[in-house]
Amino acid sequence: MITAVEATELIKVFGNIKALDGLNLKINAGEIFGIIGPNGAGKTTCLRVISTLLLPTSGSVKVFGLDVAADAAEVRKIITYLPEEAGAYRNLSGWEYLQFMASFGARNKEEKRVAVQEAAEICGLGDRLRDKVKTYSKGMKRRLLIARALMPKPRLAILDEPTGGLDVLHSYHIRGIIKRYAKDRGATVLLSSHNMLEVEHLCDRVALVNKGKVVAEGKPVELRDRYGSVNLEDVFAKVVGLA
Amino acid sequence: MLKGFGTVLAKELRELVRDPKILLGMIIVPLIMFPVLGSIMNFSIQSAAEQAKKASALVIDRDGGVYAIAFMESLKANGVKTYNLTNVNPEEAVNSGLLSEYNTTQIIEIPNGFSENISRHLAGETNVTTYVKLYSVFSGSGIVEDVGSSLIDLLVERLNRQYAPDIMGTRKASIIKGQIYENVDPRTLSGLMISQAIAMPITIMILLTYSMQIAATSVAMEKEEKTLETLLTLPMDRFAILMGKLSGSILVAGIGALAYMVGFNYYMGSFASFSAVSGLDLASVGLAPSLLGYLLLGISLFVTLLSALALAVILSAFAEDVRSAQSMVGYIYPFLFVPSLALMYVDINMLPLAARIALYAIPYTHPIIASKSVTMGDNLTAALGIVYVAVFTLVIMYVASRLFATEKILTIKLKFKGFRKREKSVAAE
Numbered sequence: 001m002i003t004a005v006e007a008t009e010l011i012k013v014f015g016n017i018k019a020l021d022g023l024n025l026k027i028n029a030g031e032i033f034g035i036i037g038p039n040g041a042g043k044t045t046c047l048r049v050i051s052t053l054l055l056p057t058s059g060s061v062k063v064f065g066l067d068v069a070a071d072a073a074e075v076r077k078i079i080t081y082l083p084e085e086a087g088a089y090r091n092l093s094g095w096e097y098l099q100f101m102a103s104f105g106a107r108n109k110e111e112k113r114v115a116v117q118e119a120a121e122i123c124g125l126g127d128r129l130r131d132k133v134k135t136y137s138k139g140m141k142r143r144l145l146i147a148r149a150l151m152p153k154p155r156l157a158i159l160d161e162p163t164g165g166l167d168v169l170h171s172y173h174i175r176g177i178i179k180r181y182a183k184d185r186g187a188t189v190l191l192s193s194h195n196m197l198e199v200e201h202l203c204d205r206v207a208l209v210n211k212g213k214v215v216a217e218g219k220p221v222e223l224r225d226r227y228g229s230v231n232l233e234d235v236f237a238k239v240v241g242l243a
Numbered sequence: 244m245l246k247g248f249g250t251v252l253a254k255e256l257r258e259l260v261r262d263p264k265i266l267l268g269m270i271i272v273p274l275i276m277f278p279v280l281g282s283i284m285n286f287s288i289q290s291a292a293e294q295a296k297k298a299s300a301l302v303i304d305r306d307g308g309v310y311a312i313a314f315m316e317s318l319k320a321n322g323v324k325t326y327n328l329t330n331v332n333p334e335e336a337v338n339s340g341l342l343s344e345y346n347t348t349q350i351i352e353i354p355n356g357f358s359e360n361i362s363r364h365l366a367g368e369t370n371v372t373t374y375v376k377l378y379s380v381f382s383g384s385g386i387v388e389d390v391g392s393s394l395i396d397l398l399v400e401r402l403n404r405q406y407a408p409d410i411m412g413t414r415k416a417s418i419i420k421g422q423i424y425e426n427v428d429p430r431t432l433s434g435l436m437i438s439q440a441i442a443m444p445i446t447i448m449i450l451l452t453y454s455m456q457i458a459a460t461s462v463a464m465e466k467e468e469k470t471l472e473t474l475l476t477l478p479m480d481r482f483a484i485l486m487g488k489l490s491g492s493i494l495v496a497g498i499g500a501l502a503y504m505v506g507f508n509y510y511m512g513s514f515a516s517f518s519a520v521s522g523l524d525l526a527s528v529g530l531a532p533s534l535l536g537y538l539l540l541g542i543s544l545f546v547t548l549l550s551a552l553a554l555a556v557i558l559s560a561f562a563e564d565v566r567s568a569q570s571m572v573g574y575i576y577p578f579l580f581v582p583s584l585a586l587m588y589v590d591i592n593m594l595p596l597a598a599r600i601a602l603y604a605i606p607y608t609h610p611i612i613a614s615k616s617v618t619m620g621d622n623l624t625a626a627l628g629i630v631y632v633a634v635f636t637l638v639i640m641y642v643a644s645r646l647f648a649t650e651k652i653l654t655i656k657l658k659f660k661g662f663r664k665r666e667k668s669v670a671a672e
Contacts, residue, residue, distance in 0.1 A: 014654070048472075048653075051476045052475075052476060053472060053475055053476060053650060053653060054650045054653070054654070055649075055650055073478070076476055076477065076478045077478040079476065080476070081472070081473065081476040082473070083469045083472040083473060084469075085469060086468070086469040086470065086472065086473060087467075087468030087469060087470055088468075088470065089468075089470060090468070101473075101477075104477045104478060104479055105478065148473075
């Protein structure tokens, strides 16, 4: 099996704060992998290192065999990253935003046109794509951004809290998009969430992160069985000693 | 009283006063800026007064009569050091380098018949008058040029009061770039030049403040909306992001500057009537930049704009949002306003060495200096300014490109904000 992401003894320090403290992670190609944990656990820092935004203080991260520090430019060609609570350019229309973002990956006009068309179908915003982004609701904006992240057909899509702060309908829609995309394309999706119940239904495997370390890892059902819990929330509480 | 007004006002004041950016930008900076500006203006006025005390002139006495001698005595009594010349006309004095030989910038010519005309006037022929003629070197240095012209006017007025009203008048000529222009009062010229020279500092101030705000806002907006994070993970050269942002800001600022200059042109039209009255325009007396001068001025303005934008981009990297970025850019404004306002009326060469060095060190000073120097035909000063600003810009661009090339563009605010905030920011993810 091909390894999509491999993090080894990953440490990231900001001043005197250790945001990641020897994190180890292995994600297989083609799976939807969830990193879950409370606020401040190190989820976003981990995703930012994998997406080449931050350099590891020590340890290493490889994406399909490419080192995120040494081969950052090559890594950026095969990944997309969706930051938590990201916005789009307010004064562009949804359509214009997708065209702008498609320009970076497409090799010619036809590729760009096809990519934008696919993204339009993924987000399902219809005629609203002609409207300026500043008129979108939070859920519509997130759907546009998810479509943007999947549009270049990345080998690895990194999504930070893809449904964070959204209502049930938009969350449901976005989960559907992610599931369909991974299944149809055989692509790898790495996402973070502090909504453990959501991740349980969406992810093939999960890693529970606390204080910059992976404290448990496996398929949701395996983890539930291992800790004799009814859901991942219980598993987490037991792992960190809350229950 | 509106219900709740006091509570909202108290909260608002507390929040604003506790914001160090507002405290620094709106209170501390003006408190420092205006005294600095006042000192510069004060010094220039003092040095003009000093110049007046050290005034000297070459005197060509074609009359040799009693009143000519009295006039020269009057000059000496008023502190003007005089050097008497015979058998020389003003053109020869200028061309043979006598002015620099005697280290003076004024020639006073007392015409033949000066004493006789005064005597006739005093004898009852009140329609007979006379004059003294002042030739003054115009070097574009503002207040200094007024000194000689004003002194002669003052002396003639005193003598008129002593002998008879309107017995004596003055005629003036300017020596510009070694050429004598008859009937051109250096004081009028100086006034006209100052009125036109105001255009460049105002242009610089408006152009740079607008464009720096645009550049800082564009980066801060990307950070605020987290679109920068997305851009930084795209398969593109990060330097392209920086250059794209700078170029966009330059284009928008350029269009703004063009619109501004069109409007300002109408404003400057009001000075045309002044020119008509004095019968003088600067270009006709050689006080207009050459084609090379215009080119140097354009380059100077461009490199200065680029350096300001790059600096705004760097500063905005420290900001978390648009409001903070705009406040931070405000820290640069004193460096923009002080030279612009000071150099509207003061020649930089009149300032003490330390002030001169400080002003030359500020890149935004150089287009203002260049506008004056190219008008006076001194292209070298403009070119040297361009070299300095270009080097400054390269350093700033390098720092900006390093910021964009590394994680610092995202993390620098954490370090800037201090340890306690840093903890919070990291923990907040």
